[in-house]
Amino acid sequence: MISFAPTEDQQLIIDNIRRFVRERVQRASREADEGRGYSAGLLSEGWQLGLLGIWTPEAMGGLGEPHSAIGAALFAEELAYGDLALALHLLTPALFALPVLEFGTSAQQERWLSSLESEKLPMLTAALNENGWNFDPANLATTATRDGDGYVLNGAKVRVPIAAEAEAMLVYAAEDGKTQAFIVEKGAEGLQIGEREQLMGIRALPTYELTLAECRIPASAKLGEAGGVELDKLLNFSRVTVGGLAVGVARAALEHAVTYAKERQAFGKAIAQYQSIAFFLAEMQMEIDAARLLVWEAAWNVDKGSPATRECALGVHYADETAMLVADRTVQIYGGHGYIRDNGVEQLLRDARSFATLTGSAML
Amino acid sequence: MIDFEIPQPLQKQLSILENVALQVMRPQSRYYDEHEHERPWDYIKMMWEGGNNAGYRGRSGSGGGDPLQVGKTEAGEGPKMRNVILMHTVEMLSYGDCGLYLSTAGGALGGAAIEAAGTPEQRERFLTRFRSGEPKWGAMCMTEPQAGSDTANIRTTAKLSEDGKEWILNGEKIFVTGGLMAVQDSPGLLVVWATVAAGTGRAGMKAFVVEANTPGCKVARLEKKHGIRASDTAAINFTDCRIPFDNILGSPEVANAEAKDSKGFAGAMKTFDATRPLVAASAIGVGRAALDYTKEYLTKQGVTMRYDAPYAQLTLVERDVMRMEAQLRAAWLLTLRAAWQMDNGISNTMEASMCKVKAGEAVTWVTQKAVEILGNEGYSCKLLVEKWMRDGKINDLYEGTGQINRLIVARRLLGYTRKELQ
Numbered sequence: 001m002i003s004f005a006p007t008e009d010q011q012l013i014i015d016n017i018r019r020f021v022r023e024r025v026q027r028a029s030r031e032a033d034e035g036r037g038y039s040a041g042l043l044s045e046g047w048q049l050g051l052l053g054i055w056t057p058e059a060m061g062g063l064g065e066p067h068s069a070i071g072a073a074l075f076a077e078e079l080a081y082g083d084l085a086l087a088l089h090l091l092t093p094a095l096f097a098l099p100v101l102e103f104g105t106s107a108q109q110e111r112w113l114s115s116l117e118s119e120k121l122p123m124l125t126a127a128l129n130e131n132g133w134n135f136d137p138a139n140l141a142t143t144a145t146r147d148g149d150g151y152v153l154n155g156a157k158v159r160v161p162i163a164a165e166a167e168a169m170l171v172y173a174a175e176d177g178k179t180q181a182f183i184v185e186k187g188a189e190g191l192q193i194g195e196r197e198q199l200m201g202i203r204a205l206p207t208y209e210l211t212l213a214e215c216r217i218p219a220s221a222k223l224g225e226a227g228g229v230e231l232d233k234l235l236n237f238s239r240v241t242v243g244g245l246a247v248g249v250a251r252a253a254l255e256h257a258v259t260y261a262k263e264r265q266a267f268g269k270a271i272a273q274y275q276s277i278a279f280f281l282a283e284m285q286m287e288i289d290a291a292r293l294l295v296w297e298a299a300w301n302v303d304k305g306s307p308a309t310r311e312c313a314l315g316v317h318y319a320d321e322t323a324m325l326v327a328d329r330t331v332q333i334y335g336g337h338g339y340i341r342d343n344g345v346e347q348l349l350r351d352a353r354s355f356a357t358l359t360g361s362a363m364l
Numbered sequence: 365m366i367d368f369e370i371p372q373p374l375q376k377q378l379s380i381l382e383n384v385a386l387q388v389m390r391p392q393s394r395y396y397d398e399h400e401h402e403r404p405w406d407y408i409k410m411m412w413e414g415g416n417n418a419g420y421r422g423r424s425g426s427g428g429g430d431p432l433q434v435g436k437t438e439a440g441e442g443p444k445m446r447n448v449i450l451m452h453t454v455e456m457l458s459y460g461d462c463g464l465y466l467s468t469a470g471g472a473l474g475g476a477a478i479e480a481a482g483t484p485e486q487r488e489r490f491l492t493r494f495r496s497g498e499p500k501w502g503a504m505c506m507t508e509p510q511a512g513s514d515t516a517n518i519r520t521t522a523k524l525s526e527d528g529k530e531w532i533l534n535g536e537k538i539f540v541t542g543g544l545m546a547v548q549d550s551p552g553l554l555v556v557w558a559t560v561a562a563g564t565g566r567a568g569m570k571a572f573v574v575e576a577n578t579p580g581c582k583v584a585r586l587e588k589k590h591g592i593r594a595s596d597t598a599a600i601n602f603t604d605c606r607i608p609f610d611n612i613l614g615s616p617e618v619a620n621a622e623a624k625d626s627k628g629f630a631g632a633m634k635t636f637d638a639t640r641p642l643v644a645a646s647a648i649g650v651g652r653a654a655l656d657y658t659k660e661y662l663t664k665q666g667v668t669m670r671y672d673a674p675y676a677q678l679t680l681v682e683r684d685v686m687r688m689e690a691q692l693r694a695a696w697l698l699t700l701r702a703a704w705q706m707d708n709g710i711s712n713t714m715e716a717s718m719c720k721v722k723a724g725e726a727v728t729w730v731t732q733k734a735v736e737i738l739g740n741e742g743y744s745c746k747l748l749v750e751k752w753m754r755d756g757k758i759n760d761l762y763e764g765t766g767q768i769n770r771l772i773v774a775r776r777l778l779g780y781t782r783k784e785l786q
Contacts (some may be wrong), residue, residue, distance in 0.1 A: 002448055003367045004701050070366050103423070136675035262778060273785050278774035279767075285777050286718045289701075290694035297697060300368050310671040314690040 004293075006330035010071055011083035014078050016049060018100055021082025026252075031085035032204035033347050040120070042095060046090045047121040052074050052097055054115065059119040060109070065100065069237060069299035073244035077292070084351040085204035087245055089121070093163045095205050096124035096170050099181055103224040108183070126170040127157035127210060128180075137172070137179060138231060142212060144173035144182055144190075144222075149180060151175075151222060153190070153215040159357060163193050163208035167229075170223065171212065179231045181223040190215030201350030215332025232309055236302050239312035246319035250288045254346045257330040269306055277333055284326045291322040319354035325356065327352040366628040368700075374449055378456055384411075385460025393461045396594035397751050401586055403466055403549065404594055412469045412499040441645040445636060447703035447744070451645035455696075458649025462755040463594030465646065471493050472542055473639060474555040477571060480635040483611045490553055490573055503546035505537035505556040506599060513768040515557070516565040520602060522558040522572055522612075529609050531572055533558055533580070541762070543598030544583050547576045554581070554756065556602070570631040571613035580605030591754030638706055640716040640763055644653040644699040644723035647759030651692045654734035654752045655771030659685060661738060681737060688730045695723040714776035724760030724769075731756040 006014065016330065024042060032038050054071070056062025079087035100112050115122050130141050142155025153173050163169065170181045184191055194209035223229055258281060261272035271277045298315035301308035327349040331338035338345050370378075388407060396404050457465035471478065471494045478490050493500050511517040520535025533556060535544075554574045561568035574581050580603045585599040655776035659669070662681065669682055678686075698719035705712035730751040735742035742749050760766045775785050 001367055001369060001371060001443075002700065002704055003365060004704055005366065007365050044374075058554045134674060136673070136674040138675070193538070235672075258778060272774075272778050273780070275771070275785075276773075278772045278778065278785055281777055282718075282721070282770040282773035285773060286698070286722055289715075289718065290698055290722060293697035293701065294690065294694055296366055297368050297693070300366060310669075313671040314686060314693065318694060 004296075006070075006074055010074055013049075013051070013054075013071075014074055017051075017075060017078040018081070020046065020049060021079065025082035025086055029086070030344055030347070032083070032085065033126060034203075034341070036203050037206065038089060038204055042086075043089060045122045046079075046086065047093075048119065049090075051090070052094050052116055055101065056097070056116050057101075057109070057115055062113075065239075066232075067098065068082070069240045070296060073240045073247075073295050073299045076241045076244030077248040077251070080245040081251050082248075083204070083251050084245060084354065085179075085202040085341050087248065088161065088202060088205050091241070093122045093124045095126035095161070096168065098231060098237065099126070099170055099223060102233070102237075103227065103229045104264055105225050105227075107220070108223065112183070115167070123162060123165050124166045124169070125139070125161050125163060125166045126172070127160040127184075128172045129157060129159040131156070131158050137175065137235060139177075139326065140172060140174045140179055142171070142173040143185040144175040144180060146175070146219075147216075150216055150218045153182060153184070153212040153217065156209065156211050158209045159197065159207050160210055161205055161207050164196070164206065173212075175222075175228075178228070180228050181234075182217055182271035183221045183223060184212075184215065184217055185354075188215055188217060200353060201347065202354045203350075218239070236298075236308050236312040239316040240295055240299040241304060242355060243291070243298065243312075243316040243319040245358075246316070246323040246352070247288060247292045247295060248349060248353050250284070250291065250319075250323045253323075253327045253330040253352075254281070254284045254288060256286065256345050256348070257326075258332045261333055271333070280329050280333060284329055287322045287325060291319040294318050316355075323352040323355055324349075370452070371445070374445075374452060378596055381453060381456040382459075384424065385456055389457070389460030389464050393729045393751065394745070396461075396463060397591075398593075400588060400593040401596065403545070403596075404464055408467060408469055408499050432515050444707045447641065447706040448700065451641055451703045454642050455645040455649040455652070458646040459653050460649075461594065462646055462650045462752075463592040464759075465649075466541060466592055466595035467545070469499035469545075469550070471500055471502035472546075473504035473635070474546065474553055474573075475637045476639050477504060477555045478502075478573065478613065480548055480638060481571065483615055484572070486610075486613065493551065493553075496699060498550065499615035500550040501542045501545040501552040503540050503552070503554050503598075504553050505540050506541070507539040508536060509538055513765060516569065517568065518556040518557055518559060519562070520556065521562055522560050522570060524609075525606065530606045531609060531612065533572065533574065533605040533607065535602050536584070536599065537602070538599045539575055539587075539762070540598045540600050542596060543600050544596040546583055546584060547574070547578075547600070548583055551576045554600070562577075563578050566629045572607060573611040573613060574602075574605065574607055578605055578607060590757060591751065592758050634713075637702075637712050637716045638765065640720040640769070641699050641702040641706065641712075642761055643763040644695060644702070644719040645705060647727035647756060648692055648696050648699065648725040650752050650756040650759070651688075651695075651723075651730040654731045654749055654756070655685075655688050657747070657749055658688070658734045658737055684733055684737060688733055691726040691731055695719065695726040698722050714773055717764070717772040717776075720759075721766050721769045721773065728760050 024045060028042060053062045054065050055067040058064035076087060079090060097113060097116055099107055128137060129135060144151045144153050153171060153174060166186060168183055168185045171184045172179055172181050190213045192211040197207045197209060261277050261281060262270050264271045294315040298308055298311035301311045330345045331349050334343060334345055337343050369460060392404060392407060471491060475491060475494060478487060506515060508518055508520065520533060522531045522533050525532055535558060546554055553576060556572045556574050557569060558572060559568040560570055582601050584599040584601045589597060702712045702715040702719045705715055735750050735753050738749055741747055
């Protein structure tokens with residue numbers, strides 16, 4: 001039966017996140033972008049919203065609800081409405097935990113999911129992205145080769161969040177041409193973490209390049225062992241989450257744009273009272289709503305278990321473009337003031353462009 | 365819970381309508397495009413008798429099950445789905461042929477206005493006709509040569525007769541969709557917007573029902589159009605056209621208040637909250653026709669869409685088709701939301717305008733793109749694609765242009781009055 005209303009439980013969580021980001025995140029976001037980071041305290045607070053715990057099995061301290069892509073899209077939007085870098089930082093453990101939850105053997109789940117009970121943000125992450133304009137998650141340059149009773153990983157990864165501090169990460173690599181995930185623990189032989197990356201946006205999120213040079217791991221480190229992972233399924237989770245994030249960034253931009261356009265006077269009235277600006281704003285609202293509904297529908301398909309790659313791909317691209325459009329127009333509405341970092345909207349434009357590289361690297 | 369599941373009975377109804385669209389409507393499309401002022405009587409009668417218009421325009425289906433029963437459970441009333449069902453129906457018929465769909469007998473916009481703003485007595489008196497007998501049409505007379513989006517500038521007048529028993533209408537209306545069928549080709553009716561106090565703008569604006577064959581009401585001409593040629597677009601003159609006092613739409617207070625307030629006007633403007641999503645649905649039907657054709661064509665040429673391919677590997681045509689799909693789907697979901705809100709008593713003025721903007725823009729772009737992708741064949745009248753491009757454009761124009769609907773969205777978004785944002 002058709003409905004556009006989140007469940008009461010979902011709404012409760014959305015309200016919680018909104019309170020957190022409004023009270024704690026939004027005013028910290030400018031400085032975090034300049035100083036390149038959020039405090040450990042704020043990250044712990046964010047972690048304690050307990051988003052990932054909803055889907056963690058009860059035996060491991062969670063609520064044991066079935067993983068919901070719609071929930072993921074809803075919560076991601078709300079987090080990114082606060083700040084994209086913070087959202088990505090808080091979602092980083094999910095990059096590790098959700099694939100383990102979905103495809104891990106019981107031994108892997110027991111070992112790793114219990115660390116989610118921590119009061120601090122668990123230091124777990126994943127390495128998927130590789131440099132190159134033709135990066136394709138289904139056709140990775142990083143390889144995993146079976147060797148005796150283990151695997152040898154070789155390759156280079158980029159955009160790996162919190163890699164320097166991570167206790168463990170999921171490294172995606174091609175095994176006989178098929179993408180699989182491997183758990184690589186801190187200090188593994190052949191794992192070299194590079195310098196922190198300097199990026200255009202999402203600067204509060206520490207990300208790293210890393211190299212795997214003859215990195216040896218035991219056979220039991222392959223996620224799901226014999227079963228492996230289904231990349232499509234993982235990517236679709238990721239796509240709807242990224243879609244939600246993009247909608248959140250766009251929403252934040254529109255809120256700034258509306259407030260500014262109603263305050264800023266030109267030729268004797270607020271610039272929002274001119275159709276050129278008002279139409280911009282109307283279209284921004286329309287595209288945000290459109291993107292959100294496309295993402296919801298894609299997520300709904302994922303949750304139903306129907307083939308959803310088409311919906312997810314269309315939804316995430318639409319949301320990505322919407323974030324760019326809305327952030328760009330927000331800067332445009334601010335005029336020269338939009339170009340000044342202190343005013344906070346150029347950051348959204350820099351952040352929004354990250355979706356070009358994030359598709360396939362966020363998950364909730 | 366967020367849910368996009370279409371109920372089984374509606375799915376069943378849609379597959380029947382899809383047959384009508386493809387087997388009955390499509391084969392006639394070109395003929396009625398080329399014979400502009402002929403009426404598609406075969407189609408009209410088939411739909412009227414079969415009840416296949418699925419309740420659109422006030423006549424609920426009698427053949428193929430009553431789709432308005434969708435959602436009812438054995439335990440009693442189910443969720444209300446009237447507008448959701450209508451938009452699905454309209455989309456599918458427009459997928460067949462938008463011009464023919466507009467010719468479907470029923471109350472149309474006139475009926476919708478009476479439904480929204482009429483008293484129970486008026487609904488009974490005016491709408492019953494659309495449920496039995498011969499095919500009949502309703503139509504709405506709003507636009508005038510000097511007043512389109514600026515509805516407050518309407519000059520058609522309604523004056524009370526000396527004995528106070530009649531209204532006397534004088535003025536000229538244009539762009540009346542189905543006007544000929546409503547007043548000349550059937551015992552239908554018009555809903556006519558007129559001012560009871562010239563110069564007072566919206567405050568004096570009221571709606572009046574003029575029944576077919578009322579003396580003083582005359583079709584002056586039929587327009588020759590870019591598209592939707594199967595549907596007549598009439599110019600109608602009112603010359604001392606007398607109608608009963610009770611034909612003023614709404615409660616008698618509406619008439620008594622005269623120029624004092626614009627409640628009558630605002631009330632009837634609410635009609636648009638229900639009709640804009642239906643226009644949006646119609647737009648999407650046309651767009652889907654063009655998109656489906658393009659995809660089938662490409663498939664035959666050996667082009668398969670790769671939705672999971674990375675950016676670097678996609679061809680330009682694939683990117684275009686993906687964009688076309690996304691635009692139409694986005695418009696559809698916005699429309700679905702507006703209809704769902706209507707069904708659930710949630711105020712939807714902003715969302716109704718929003719879906720109309722999006723759908724009007726999407727169908728325009730998607731159909732233009734389809735002609736472009738299909739190249740020489742797309743431009744040829746051997747295919748229907750060029751026709752869909754012409755048909756589709758109307759949706760960005762009527763029931764409020766894209767611009768006026770943007771203005772409505774902007775006012776709601778900014779919390780501005782009409783005066784603050786003009």
